[in-house]
Amino acid sequence: MARIVDTRCPRCGAPLPIQPGMDAVTCQYCGARSLIDRGRKPTTAPAPQGMHVVRVAPPSGNAAAVTVTAAIAGMVVVGAVAGAVALGASGGSGAGARPVLGAVPRTYFSDRPMVADVNGDGAPDVVGKSSIPAGEAWIAAYDGRDGKPIWRTAVLAKDATTHEARRAVVLGRVISVDALGKAQAYDLRTGTPSWSVPLGEKARRVCQGSGVIVVETVDDVKHGLDPASGTKRALAKDAACTSVPSSNKEEAPGYQLVGWAHFDKLGLPRSHELEGMSVDRALVASGPGPRFLLGSRSKGSRIGMVAAVDRKKVLWETVVPGVDPLTTSTSGVDEAAYEGGLLVIPYDMKDHGDGTRLACFDGGTGARLWDVQIHKKSQVSLGISTSASDVYYATWTALYVFSLKTGKLRYTVGTEF
Numbered sequence: 001m002a003r004i005v006d007t008r009c010p011r012c013g014a015p016l017p018i019q020p021g022m023d024a025v026t027c028q029y030c031g032a033r034s035l036i037d038r039g040r041k042p043t044t045a046p047a048p049q050g051m052h053v054v055r056v057a058p059p060s061g062n063a064a065a066v067t068v069t070a071a072i073a074g075m076v077v078v079g080a081v082a083g084a085v086a087l088g089a090s091g092g093s094g095a096g097a098r099p100v101l102g103a104v105p106r107t108y109f110s111d112r113p114m115v116a117d118v119n120g121d122g123a124p125d126v127v128g129k130s131s132i133p134a135g136e137a138w139i140a141a142y143d144g145r146d147g148k149p150i151w152r153t154a155v156l157a158k159d160a161t162t163h164e165a166r167r168a169v170v171l172g173r174v175i176s177v178d179a180l181g182k183a184q185a186y187d188l189r190t191g192t193p194s195w196s197v198p199l200g201e202k203a204r205r206v207c208q209g210s211g212v213i214v215v216e217t218v219d220d221v222k223h224g225l226d227p228a229s230g231t232k233r234a235l236a237k238d239a240a241c242t243s244v245p246s247s248n249k250e251e252a253p254g255y256q257l258v259g260w261a262h263f264d265k266l267g268l269p270r271s272h273e274l275e276g277m278s279v280d281r282a283l284v285a286s287g288p289g290p291r292f293l294l295g296s297r298s299k300g301s302r303i304g305m306v307a308a309v310d311r312k313k314v315l316w317e318t319v320v321p322g323v324d325p326l327t328t329s330t331s332g333v334d335e336a337a338y339e340g341g342l343l344v345i346p347y348d349m350k351d352h353g354d355g356t357r358l359a360c361f362d363g364g365t366g367a368r369l370w371d372v373q374i375h376k377k378s379q380v381s382l383g384i385s386t387s388a389s390d391v392y393y394a395t396w397t398a399l400y401v402f403s404l405k406t407g408k409l410r411y412t413v414g415t416e417f
Helices: 260-266
Strands: 005-008 015-018 024-026 033-037 052-056 066-069 114-116 125-131 137-142 149-152 166-170 173-177 182-187 193-198 203-208 213-217 222-225 255-259 277-285 291-297 304-310 313-319 337-339 342-348 356-362 368-375 381-386 390-395 398-403 409-414
Touching: 114 166, 114 381, 125 166, 125 398, 125 409, 137 173, 166 203, 173 203, 173 213, 182 222, 255 260, 260 277, 277 304, 304 342, 337 381, 342 381, 356 390, 368 398
Parallel strands: 033 052
Antiparallel strands: 005 015, 024 033, 052 066, 114 125, 125 137, 137 149, 166 173, 173 182, 182 193, 203 213, 213 222, 255 277, 277 291, 291 304, 304 313, 337 342, 342 356, 356 368, 381 390, 390 398, 398 409
């Protein structure tokens, strides 16, 4: 009976099932393409540049001996058996998490999560930059139901992975603007490259105009780009540009985070005008409803605090930690997300080994709805996003997805250090 031979990818060490009759195979984790040599006749021609060779010996009795070699001299497989989490899945305890079968390469999710319907099923999925410990990075999409991978791009150039690069999802495209000002578009459904265009300057922001993609560069120029072709289009003076899912932690569809320098213009109370609270930032929703001030207690230990205001009228005010406040960080809070009347705020514990927690409040009343542990690992945040059903919190290397209603961990993508 014909059967699948299981071996390992010579590039990343991931499981590589080889079916009978196959002449080549592509790794579903790192994308490496390998030729299959079944050893039936001598092979003298070298493999094409950039490809590996997977040598599968003919079966002997009931077993098949498998030997894997690389066609490129000097190729070292980094972390082939070091990880325990597959690309797009984790062995977490949340509902929907996939168990990990065997040793697979360690993969990181390292981006502010961008939430959009990728596969057209009407449910939100996740897009963001992913990488491996060796340093290679790409943009990938993950199914919002369980974190399984949908697609991934080719490996990004170094200039597209720095802190100066920007990524966004807008008008059916995933836009990546690198540190040299090159805008690369990918199809949201498939991840295939669509077009690229040089902008001549680094990007500050990506947003959506009227049927046009807008990239605001650091020289205060707004570039209008056609979604289908990337052709530059003229923009009306002072034309509105709405927020889109992006790697920019300062904004999201439906709200923006602003510093105290904008408070007067927005009619918000200054820091000294709130009794007992020192204010650092504000979450300003684009629609009607309260605005939320983020900061810390002004007297004593700087415990994280949040207040809801209607202009300068304080509607409610409370400490953020749902555990003993003195066990938490005294640096206050400065990031949050808002969805459907619910305000979600991450906060760090005092000891790094105790990790980070996530609190959810009713935006209208200030009632604490839930407060859960995110992790007990790195306290570096790459951003928080929300959908109507979930909360997405990213560290340097992993994405944690929680139910917005209950705070229950649903699944993770990537793994911590």
